[in-house]
Amino acid sequence: MLEALFAAVAEAVFGYLLQESSLAERTRTALGLDPTRRAFQTALARAYTAFARNYPEWTASLFDQPFLTSPTVVPLLATLLTRRGQPDPAHLARLFAAHLGHSDPDRWERLGDATCAAADFLTWLEAELARQDALQPLYDSRALERIAEHTGAIRRALEALAHNRQTAADLDLLRQALRDGQITLATGERAVAL
Known part of the structure; x- marks a missing residue:
């Protein structure tokens, strides 16, 4: 049952x-x-x-x-x-x-x-x-889709942060991107450096 x-x-x-x-x-x-x-x-x-x-x-x-x-x-x-x-x-x-x-x-x-x-x-x-190992590709593909969608926005937010012009939305995006591991993949840099 x-x-x-x-x-x-x-x-x-x-x-x-x-x-x-x-x-x-x-x-x-x-x-x-x-x-x-x-x-x-x-x-x-x-x-x-x-x-x-x-x-x-x-x-x-x-x-x-x-x-x-x-x-x-x-x-x-x-x-x-x-x-x-x-x-x-x-x-x-x-x-x-x-x-x-x-x-x-x-x-x-x-x-x-x-x-x-x-x-x-x-x-x-x-x-x-x-x-469940079989679910990992599902998670990876979702993460890659999000990275593709957000790469430009992540780079712009990092640039704004570097020039001290970030907004609250930029910081929220960067926090989420850091949690999701997107910063490393989007920028090629180590997330730890951020």
Whole structure:
């Protein structure tokens, strides 16, 4: 039964990613989908097992296939899979409350508990995704796409910094580029020097 859950969630997340991608990426993804999908399912299985062990009341309360494959949750899981950000656990908890039928999720008395459970689930899933070697090319290709998009902006921000004309937006871009490792690849210089 759980295997069907993980397969359905993987199908929903990868289907969402394919809809959001370019034709070239859809073709590339279709050719190499199986190992990536299996790696995602493995990571999901491990994270869900830890979640079920620590929060059995939530897994018994519909934290299940219809919830995890819903159109509101799938983009959050896709964001985590592609390392485009960490979904907000409180948002996931509110979605869960709405899934349970609460008309005003912000007034649900168990929202705090659900937020803690959601935070743990997202943390475990993120850690398990990072352990999957088959997902590394997905992360690398996303990083390279971001570098190609931001190389000019990074160079301009570094130039502004060198001449002490940087703006707050320049500093934000450089901080993010440093965290993502883009400065080294965009400039050919050592990030440590910055």
